[in-house]
Amino acid sequence: MTTRHVDEAAAFRSGIAEGLDPQPAVGEIATDGRAVTHSSSTWYHRICTTCGNSFRRGDAVIRNAATGQLRHLDPALRCAVLDGDPELRADPDSAAFSAGLLAEFPAHGGVPVTRLAPDAWQVARPGDIRPPVCQGCGHTFRGRESVVICPCHPFEPGECRAAIHRDPGAGLLCWEQTAPAGRVEVCPWRLVRLSRVPPR
Numbered sequence: 001m002t003t004r005h006v007d008e009a010a011a012f013r014s015g016i017a018e019g020l021d022p023q024p025a026v027g028e029i030a031t032d033g034r035a036v037t038h039s040s041s042t043w044y045h046r047i048c049t050t051c052g053n054s055f056r057r058g059d060a061v062i063r064n065a066a067t068g069q070l071r072h073l074d075p076a077l078r079c080a081v082l083d084g085d086p087e088l089r090a091d092p093d094s095a096a097f098s099a100g101l102l103a104e105f106p107a108h109g110g111v112p113v114t115r116l117a118p119d120a121w122q123v124a125r126p127g128d129i130r131p132p133v134c135q136g137c138g139h140t141f142r143g144r145e146s147v148v149i150c151p152c153h154p155f156e157p158g159e160c161r162a163a164i165h166r167d168p169g170a171g172l173l174c175w176e177q178t179a180p181a182g183r184v185e186v187c188p189w190r191l192v193r194l195s196r197v198p199p200r
Helices: 003-020 094-104 174-178
Strands: 034-036 060-063 070-072 146-149 163-165
Touching (some): 163 174
Antiparallel strands (some): 060 070
């Protein structure tokens, strides 16, 4: 292989790698330190050291200019909310909106949907070494998010309490993506066959 062909092959591989993992555009973080997380952001999927949650696409963040540390600007997380900032007030209608979506768009298979309490064990906390994550999207769970508790739970009580997102209001349809038929015969978290399978 000639040197020219080696250079072209290397450039081709580099282009593929760049396309699969695009880097954020220059100036993505504004002069005031604020930015919105994209799938190409360098901090996407990393864990916030303040609240313990992963950074998701669409998350507003603020960066400390001195340390480079990023924190969420989501009022529900209370991670870096700036007092008196009108853009960061919590939306009082979000619970009603989520409930309306669930009523009109129930989960596949008729599985029950649970809204996580802020103190639920699945919810990520600061200092968690390995916080629980959704098997569908790989992100941490946040308080007041809607989830499906592992479908094996009703049939094997106490054996599994893992959760998967089912929150259309937040754009998280992990349950439908993981179990499109709305049922499972093997627990997707423990990888064991259910002793009792729900009826079709």
